[in-house]
Amino acid sequence: MLVYRMQHTGDVLVRVLATGTFDLLHPGHILYLSEAKKMGDELYVIVARESMIRHKPKPIIPDEQRLEMVSSLKIVDKAILGSDSDIFLPIKQIQPDIIALGYDQGFDIQQLEKDLCDKGFACKVVRVGDSLSCPLCSSGKIIKKILERYK
Numbered sequence: 001m002l003v004y005r006m007q008h009t010g011d012v013l014v015r016v017l018a019t020g021t022f023d024l025l026h027p028g029h030i031l032y033l034s035e036a037k038k039m040g041d042e043l044y045v046i047v048a049r050e051s052m053i054r055h056k057p058k059p060i061i062p063d064e065q066r067l068e069m070v071s072s073l074k075i076v077d078k079a080i081l082g083s084d085s086d087i088f089l090p091i092k093q094i095q096p097d098i099i100a101l102g103y104d105q106g107f108d109i110q111q112l113e114k115d116l117c118d119k120g121f122a123c124k125v126v127r128v129g130d131s132l133s134c135p136l137c138s139s140g141k142i143i144k145k146i147l148e149r150y151k
């Protein structure tokens with residue numbers, strides 16, 4: 001059964017989980033994390049391990065350094081590096097009430113909720129809708145620009 005502790009007043013703290021690579025932090029990341037935080041009281045973040053990133057080029061910045069940057073953000077209550085084998089392992093540790101997916105994260109909401117439910121996690125999955133449009137609000141675009149400038 002899904003327990004969605006929606007109202008974030010009173011005694012029950014709603015824990016929101018955000019995830020991502022966060023290579024070369026930019027304002028799009030801040031928008032995503034801020035919108036995620038608004039869904040509850042505490043914001044936890046899983047920083048993806050380089051070894052788990054297969055859908056795009058590997059990050060420039062090493063795991064521990066990306067974690068340090070995300071951890072230092074005021075809106076982030078706790079950030080951890082993800083598992084290097086099973087994305088459901090940190091969920092057990094964090095026990096989020098809500099998982100906030102970014103606008104372009106390629107997970108199917110219903111499928112992810114079902115997988116979580118099958119593993120015994122009562123957790124709602126929602127998408128943070130807005131994307132910030134600015135010249136360099138994408139790690140990939142920042143890297144492209146650096147390559148163009150210094151080629």
Ligand SMILES: Cc1cc2nc3c(=O)[nH]c(=O)nc-3n(C[C@H](O)[C@H](O)[C@H](O)COP(=O)(O)O)c2cc1C
Pocket residue numbers: 019020021022046047048049050052053081082083084086087088089090099102104105106107
């Ligand atoms: C519920 C959930 C759990 C995750 N757990 C892990 C994890 O344990 N280890 C990891 O490296 N990445 C984990 N990730 C992060 C995904 O790998 C990451 O979001 C994916 O690589 C997409 O990243 P991007 O938005 O930076 O492209 C998790 C993502 C979700 C949605």
Ligand SMILES: Nc1ncnc2c1ncn2[C@@H]1O[C@H](COP(=O)(O)OP(=O)(O)OP(=O)(O)O)[C@@H](O)[C@H]1O
Pocket residue numbers: 019020021022023027028029031032056101102103104105130131132133137138139140141
């Ligand atoms: N411009 C943006 N506006 C809103 N959310 C964003 C933006 N850029 C990234 N995010 C969100 O931040 C999270 C982490 O993003 P990610 O680490 O993949 O950065 P990225 O800049 O999108 O990387 P890349 O350019 O390599 O795809 C994701 O959930 C993503 O949806």
